[in-house]
Amino acid sequence: MSRRQRRLLVRTLLFLFFLNFISLSIYFILHPRPRAPRQTLETLPSSSSLKPWPSLPSFLPWSLSPPPPPRSCEGYFGHGFSRRVDLLHPHSSGGGGGGGGGWFRCFYSETLASSICEGGRIRMDPNRISMTVGGEELEKVIGRGEEEELPRYEPGAFQIEEGEGRADERLADEEFLHRYLPRGAIQTHTMRELVGSIRVVRPGELECSQWIEEPTLLVTRFEYANLFHTVTDWYSAYVSSRVTNLSSRPNLIFVDGHCKAPLEETWEALFSSTRYAKNFSGPVCFRHAVLSPLGYETAMFKGLTESFSCQGTSVHILSQNPDYQKTARLSEFGEMLRAAFGLLGNEDSFIKTSHGHNVLFVRRENYLAHPRHSGKVESRLSNEQEVFDAIQNWAKGQKKCRINVVNGLFAHMHMKEQLRAVQEASVVIGAHGAGLTHLVAATPDTIVLEIISSMYRRPHFSLISQWKGLEYHAINLAGSYARPAMVIGELSSIMESLGC
Template sequence: MMAGRAHGHRNRLRRLIPRLLLLLVAVYAASFAIYLLLQSHSHHQSPPDPTPRTEARDGVLAPSSSQKPWPRLPSFLPWVSSAVPPPPLHTCEAYFGNGFSRRVDVLPAGRGSGGGGWFRCHHSETLGSSICEGARVRLDPALIAMSRGGEPLEQVMGRAEEEELPKYEPGALQVEGPAAGMPVPLVDAGFLNDYVPTGGIGMHTMRALLESTRVVPPGELHCSQWVEEPTLLVTRFEYANLFHTITDWYSAYVSSRVTNLPNRPNVVFLDGHCKAQLEETWEALFSSVTYAKNFTVPVCFRHAILSPLGYETAMFKGLSESFSCEGASVDSLREKPDYEKTARLSEFGEMIVASFDLLQDDIMSSKKIEWTQCSLCSTRRLPGPPAPQW
């Protein structure tokens, strides 16, 4: 009898853990967003620059000889290392870290007369999703049916949600590779079912984009402009919802780390949502931000990465799946690695703070951060911001 009660108690705890974990992350992010909002109204705050450094002009990403470097994060652990094996399936680190351990080469690099293009996906059996990337990739905005995006909210009041989500025609995305004189599909239905399953998502836009992708022969990738730096292609759904946006931020961050990018990438939104306040954090986290429909001509990327939907992150899956996950400090994990514990959420929180140049700020100095361990996750107890001067 006692054993049955103990078993039931453990099951309830396992169901409760991911929900509490999500709540802690959401509360932390909400508190931080409110703090930034209050600070922006302070009389001591310098007036905002009307032209953000990450804004695009006529669809052209802000010219830059180099992208933003990754900040130094106290809780960072390597995401890609030949000396460290991938985490076992369905462990805490596989959910929140680099569980994308199965590499599938769709178009291998340097194969015969295939040109300079390549395409591959990194699959996570734990999450049931993939991070895909390719070289010499062409995006044609004319073959994407959706609104322009980035407009002020007051200009688009009453616009249907369906108008803001992309619908792709064949060839909306192209990759240079071996093709017998005419474009051919990059992947088939079997590949999509194995590596980009719908997973109950009614409109899986990343899957639809891959389904529309065509391989074109060398010399047939006609581009009016090239983006030289690595670029994330991201589709948002609940773009004004804080929790859903956190999952998008995390998915984009994980995609950047799993593909081992040397600097923070550009971001292109493959959606037509209007501009919202949370977009400022996108601009802080990454090197530049623009909308696909802001490009007026086909654009080519030397390196493009398709970020999984926020619905496919561990944060969202914790609402419907039961898995055990415990937070730990990075020092304890360096000393004694444990796949059932993770410091990835602490690392991600530090990434957000560092993106606003607050890690070295007097208010939020890293020396003032106290690490509090609990049975669920590592949380940050930060000194409260000073009262704003209205």
Template sequence: MNKKVQILLFLFIFNSFSLCLYFIHHPSFLNPTPSPNSHIKIFTKDSPFRRPFIEKHKTHILKPWPILPSYSPWSQPSNSTPLRSCEGYFGNGFTRLVEVFSGRAGGGGWFRCWYSETLRSSICEGGRVRMVVERIGMAKGGESLGDVIGRSEDEELPLFDDGAFEVDGGLGFKGGKMVVDEGFLDRYVPRGEIMRHTMRDLIGKMRVVGKKEFSCDKWIEEPTLLVTRFEYANLFHTVTDWYSAYVSSRVTGLPNRPHLIFVDGHCKAPLEETWKALFSSVRYAKNFTGTVCFRHAILSPLGYETALFKGLTEDIFCDGASAQELWRKPDNEKTARISEFGEMIRASFGLPLNLNHVGKPISGGHNVLFVRREDYLAHPRHGGKVESRLTNEAEVFESLKSWAANYKGCKINLVNGLFAHMSMKEQVRAIQDASVIIGAHGAGLTHIVSALPKTVILEIISSQFRRPHFAYIARWKGLEYHAINLDGSYANPETVINALVSIMKSLRC
């Protein structure tokens, strides 16, 4: 049996193992109905517990999980993830299960949260959850950008009335009580530095109602992610939301990719293309009318609570490594999770996963991708002008074009990365095909999460934007990273060329 076959067989076994865990963790839950917020049960993954029953239902077609070369199991029933380990930051650090409510004895719903001590946030989920659309104050969402120019952010961020979301309390439950209190929120969904924590607000206004009050205009039978977004037009911040939604799907053991509903009033943006590729379907809460009930709803934490964002202010010293290396030798200071996530993005767009630079070009020479910053209209409050991070970007590009055409070494294809005018799939493909990615500090470089192993990153950093975003992502993926730090925002083209010459010498033709 050759090595490739062994690896594919190993990945198949791990994926099958994860599917088994999902069904093992969802047997019937026969405990009597407790009062909301009373006798909250706290478990760790070392503790025996039984997940609430999820009703059998006819499943619509959901997208399957792709087989990812860097995939590692997300369920760890035999041991807790070490605090502030790399797996705690980037993988399944959500090891403390807090059972909040179960009305199974009366045929009702359930609600619980998975808490991460490392990230200080929770992934919450519930069964027989109802969304009452008229109790959510926000714009409709999903409109074309041109139709909502000038609309304020306050109109797009949700305001929840009591009972905007409700859990079926089952037979015998009387009155409407809140699912959790402020003490619970402070402990398991802390506000932190987030001034308007929309997911905390959603959970805080959720209540339990009796079965007679629990009527539904529409049922969604399949698992559904509920996501609230802030900076939906900025790639870096949107990647943190993608990552949070991906982690939430894995931690809760979903056997297929869930549906997704935006509980916000933002308009459509180009980044929505990736949301649709990653998940089985995408809709906006306000596009529904009446009441919508979910057999299984998962509440994804804000992107601000992911390690991708927290790494800007916390010291997260994790080095990227291959999943195969970590299977052979586990290491709490290494991670393959960002590589796994990047593969998930590529697979969602149908791009091949069996590519690997290993220091050589894919075909026809080395692609050097120059990620450009362009003026474009991003959201209703954006003037269409992009702040310059490199004042002579065009000059640098033209110099690189001349240098590449006359380079006496490996063949170089200089790729003009005009991302603002490319589809998301085209952008990801350009990243995948690049041996070297160069660009000024800017959100477009966040795409390096999808770069192949052995890709080299060269970031040009002006004095006004000395931020560690992309140096960290490169480190967490195990990519070679170089930076040119400018005194202002002007780059000497010769300095950039010299840096590239040094990089090219390390690549094989």
């Protein structure tokens, strides 16, 4: 090739390169790339990091068709959240809430007059939520007021992306909140106020310091240090996870500023992870968030004031003979609690009684529960130690079978040991008090003996026993003193029924 031909080839290549550069520049000017949401950190954890659901002997499917009738057992304890209301549909390109705009819907229960809500592409800004940080050591916040710990939301504390350009509007108006998240007797209805704070933003306007890819449950607790009320919160969170058909146990975020309490270890065991909303350094976005109703709106709490007929039974009986007046849901939940601590599967009646019958005496003892607590508990049985000692002496004299009296000092035991003690008990006995709420985790053959003073004639534990299908006995006192001989007489009759 001559020198002239080489120069011509180089000029041709340079001309073609320049022409291609001009063409590409014009294309990108006319077809700009869409802006991605601004964010400083994107996390993409694998779904395998979530804890799987355990296999529960009493489990029944939660998607029922047709839906259960109102005020049936399933309406109260199961999937009575059968009316679906969509507030925001996903953009057509997103399908199922996986992108292309946010989505939000609620499942309303006519029976409980409350809703479970869920949505996608939701942003939480902790700086717009007024409350204490939460998770502190109890001793460091003594005297702090409850009003400081419960959330108050500014408009836009939560945002949701809308796929069609609508912006700066409330997601839910007052009519929706009144109909599907009614305040009822709850003066500070935090879930209602959370939904009321949600504002719609345009695509690309969700500015987040972190994205959470996995399903996350948002929970606000009220009486977080009381076992009965905490169990209602656990149950509500469990039901919310099942009704929204989560394939694994979700993450959990406390949208409250309570200090760290001993009962928190069960939240950590039940769900994949726990964290406080105020622990996030900036706005955080959720691909899938689930809002759990308040514990006050569960059947266990409503059963104290509403009269409804519901009897606990086995899942085997229900599968053979469906009955809307019977339930195995509370047994299913009790199995979930035991499974969370690795205790499920050890309740075989032979194993349970191979070393004799355990009589678990649930005690009331002084302990510091929360910043406003004196550390002293009310006496429900004025001679509790006398009764306990008498039962121990009586048990030592039994010849027909071995009776082990277990000292149930729950306030100073880890939750796993508390649940183990309940699981291994043939008889649970105790004065009316929150410790008896552990009956939700009792095995079907457990017998209950409650000692009730005249000042505390309340149906909490007779109802839980009924809803679990447990044999229940009560000793009603004229005051708060129980004659040991009377308690031993009732206990002897129970043990005779067990062959002792």
